[in-house]
Amino acid sequence: MDKYYHSVRLLNERCIGCVSCARHCPTEAIRVRGGKARITESRCIDCGECIRYCPNHAKTAVTDSLDDLQNYRYNVALAAPSLYAQFDKNIPVEKILTGLRTLGFDQVAEVARGAEIATAALREYLAKPGIKRPVISSACPASVRLLLVKYPELIEYLSPVDAPVEIAARIAREEASRESGLPSDSIGVWFITPCPAKMTAVLEPIGVAKSALTGTISMISIYGELLKSISGLESAMETTLASAEGVGWAIAGGEAGGLGDAKILVAHGIRNVSNIMEQLALGKLNDVDFIECLSCAGGCIGGPLTAVNRFVAENSIKQRLKRMRSEETVESRQPVEAAQVGLALREGRSIEPRPVLKLDDDIVVAMQKIELIDDTLKRLPGLDCGSCGSPTCRALAEDIVQGTASETDCVFRLREMVRDLAQEMVNLSEKLPPSLTTEIGMKDPIEPSRLRKNRMERG
Amino acid sequence: MQMAWRLVRRWQVRVLKNEGTGLLLEFPLEHYRFETAGEASSKVKQVVRQLGVDAQTARRISVCAYEAELNAIIHAFGGRMKVRVFPDRTELEVTDEGPGIPDVEAAMREGFSTAPDNIRELGFGAGMGLPNMKRSADEFEIKSAPGAGTWIRMLVRY
Numbered sequence: 001m002d003k004y005y006h007s008v009r010l011l012n013e014r015c016i017g018c019v020s021c022a023r024h025c026p027t028e029a030i031r032v033r034g035g036k037a038r039i040t041e042s043r044c045i046d047c048g049e050c051i052r053y054c055p056n057h058a059k060t061a062v063t064d065s066l067d068d069l070q071n072y073r074y075n076v077a078l079a080a081p082s083l084y085a086q087f088d089k090n091i092p093v094e095k096i097l098t099g100l101r102t103l104g105f106d107q108v109a110e111v112a113r114g115a116e117i118a119t120a121a122l123r124e125y126l127a128k129p130g131i132k133r134p135v136i137s138s139a140c141p142a143s144v145r146l147l148l149v150k151y152p153e154l155i156e157y158l159s160p161v162d163a164p165v166e167i168a169a170r171i172a173r174e175e176a177s178r179e180s181g182l183p184s185d186s187i188g189v190w191f192i193t194p195c196p197a198k199m200t201a202v203l204e205p206i207g208v209a210k211s212a213l214t215g216t217i218s219m220i221s222i223y224g225e226l227l228k229s230i231s232g233l234e235s236a237m238e239t240t241l242a243s244a245e246g247v248g249w250a251i252a253g254g255e256a257g258g259l260g261d262a263k264i265l266v267a268h269g270i271r272n273v274s275n276i277m278e279q280l281a282l283g284k285l286n287d288v289d290f291i292e293c294l295s296c297a298g299g300c301i302g303g304p305l306t307a308v309n310r311f312v313a314e315n316s317i318k319q320r321l322k323r324m325r326s327e328e329t330v331e332s333r334q335p336v337e338a339a340q341v342g343l344a345l346r347e348g349r350s351i352e353p354r355p356v357l358k359l360d361d362d363i364v365v366a367m368q369k370i371e372l373i374d375d376t377l378k379r380l381p382g383l384d385c386g387s388c389g390s391p392t393c394r395a396l397a398e399d400i401v402q403g404t405a406s407e408t409d410c411v412f413r414l415r416e417m418v419r420d421l422a423q424e425m426v427n428l429s430e431k432l433p434p435s436l437t438t439e440i441g442m443k444d445p446i447e448p449s450r451l452r453k454n455r456m457e458r459g
Numbered sequence: 460m461q462m463a464w465r466l467v468r469r470w471q472v473r474v475l476k477n478e479g480t481g482l483l484l485e486f487p488l489e490h491y492r493f494e495t496a497g498e499a500s501s502k503v504k505q506v507v508r509q510l511g512v513d514a515q516t517a518r519r520i521s522v523c524a525y526e527a528e529l530n531a532i533i534h535a536f537g538g539r540m541k542v543r544v545f546p547d548r549t550e551l552e553v554t555d556e557g558p559g560i561p562d563v564e565a566a567m568r569e570g571f572s573t574a575p576d577n578i579r580e581l582g583f584g585a586g587m588g589l590p591n592m593k594r595s596a597d598e599f600e601i602k603s604a605p606g607a608g609t610w611i612r613m614l615v616r617y
Contacts, residue, residue: 151514152514153514153515153517153518155514278501281504281518281521282497282500282521282522282525283522283525283526283591283595353514357505357508357509358508358509358510358511359509359510359511360511361511363510363511363546364480364546366509366510366511367480367481367482367510367544367546369509370482370506370509370510371482
């Protein structure tokens with residue numbers, strides 16, 4: 001159970017044991033047991049759908065807080081493009097960055113800069129002959145984890161390009177080290193995150209040995225302070241800002257937007273991501289070069305840890321982008337260095353699938369279990385109501401066969417059983433001793449010859 | 460309860476041929492029932508993955524099942540697919556009462572398609588079905604004659 005780290009957690013005292021989260025979980029990782037929602041660690045992909053759907057706000061994401069900055073001598077904040085979308089389009093990025101720095105950081109950097117490098121690396125990779133197409137984006141950690149859990153056969157399609165935040169963190173760490181003269185372990189690099197999956201990606205990275213990030217701080221948790229700090233600013237820092245190409249990654253289609261005329265598909269929303277992977281696994285989508293997969297509808301601006309409504313954020317960032325594009329010139333853009341692109345491309349990395357579906361180590365036993373699941377399922381009502389604490393009737397059938405649930409957990413089955421029992425009681429109550437029955441001579445008397453034969457057979 | 464697949468039961472292999480146990484999954488395939496396309500293959504894939512068959516092999520099996528399923532839906536007037544899952548291999552057998560294939564050799568070529576235009580417009584019938592099946596399976600057999608339907612047998616080893 002401790003094999004996987006997860007940022008998505010349950011606040012026990014808030015959970016009332018409803019099944020909203022279990023029914024919305026894309027990997028069926030949640031079961032309600034003992035009145036509380038339990039997460040199966042091996043299946044959880046930290047997409048945060050449960051955080052979104054919990055009416056009692058009992059699902060939460062464990063991230064770091066501003067207090068954690070004290071443990072480091074020099075702290076850098078990384079601002080995601082989705083952070084800009086949380087503010088009015090007229091608030092300049094410089095002001096947002098300065099406001100963020102005022103919260104206790106020594107320096108701030110833009111993840112959008114990392115996104116520019118990732119786009120360049122992606123372009124370079126897509127131009128290579130002989131790569132497995134379509135390339136699946138690996139920028140969204142929840143989508144990558146979904147692939148590992150549900151579609152491990154697609155691992156070889158995953159893009160070998162680091163996520164923008166990882167690239168930005170690496171650069172920020174180097175620069176901080178140079179500026180402050182401090183060793184790397186005294187420097188804290190923090191990502192202001194719109195999603196819980198990024199936290200997991202820091203502590204349990206996929207494809208890299210160790211993340212350059214120190215931790216993540218939930219966007220929504222500092223939003224109030226950030227608003228206050230920005231409105232109190234008199235002047236903003238001067239810095240070279242990232243381009244619209246980098247900032248565009250905040251919304252769905254932003255990553256693919258920088259790939260020129262490559263044939264592209266964009267899937268956002270975890271179920272759409274799952275569907276597109278399913279199609280690819282069936283051998284479809286042969287004439288596609290790149291698939292952008294984003295777990296949250298709308299892209300990162302739809303993240304469960306964002307402060308502003310997704311559509312409000314989308315409108316704000318689109319208008320900001322429009323203005324940025326109209327003001328941008330070739331000279332105003334910071335060039336992307338070849339060395340950075342090289343660092344961002346990690347071909348030949350090994351990524352392990354997560355075998356969660358296997359029913360038993362012994363294939364014959366597994367076959368028996370499949371048969372048993374099927375038999376059990378036939379007895380269940382097929383309503384997928386979730387009252388049993390499992391998300392669907394099929395999931396309950398699996399849980400029953402795996403010994404973690406019982407058939408009486410189904411309220412409909414239980415009612416049937418009670419009815420059968422009541423029927424049996426009625427039947428029994430009608431059985432009267434012969435002394436009270438009205439029928440006479442119910443049983444034929446046993447012939448003496450048969451009696452003898454029976455005795456002989458018994459020996 | 461509505462289920463696209465009707466029967467899953469333990470399947471005993473006759474001692475004459477093989478030894479051991481397996482599962483039999485049987486799927487009815489209906490002409491032009493596009494809404495059910497993909498159900499049989501995803502069921503087959505789920506079963507083999509639950510048995511612990513590795514992801515790549517499971518994908519090959521599901522591609523075989525999917526293409527067969529789609530072929531029967533597009534061309535045949537109905538048919539059935541029997542999938543026998545053994546501890547070391549999966550066998551897929553598809554029988555249909557369709558019009559049959561006049562020239563099997565030509566049909567095996569990539570891009571060869573007899574799908575009507577209305578089907579092609581839907582994005583199906585690109586002439587990749589049979590070649591895809593052959594490529595994904597370790598063994599592939601096809602028997603067909605005009606008016607006599609089509610029979611396909613595929614085998615995938617783990």
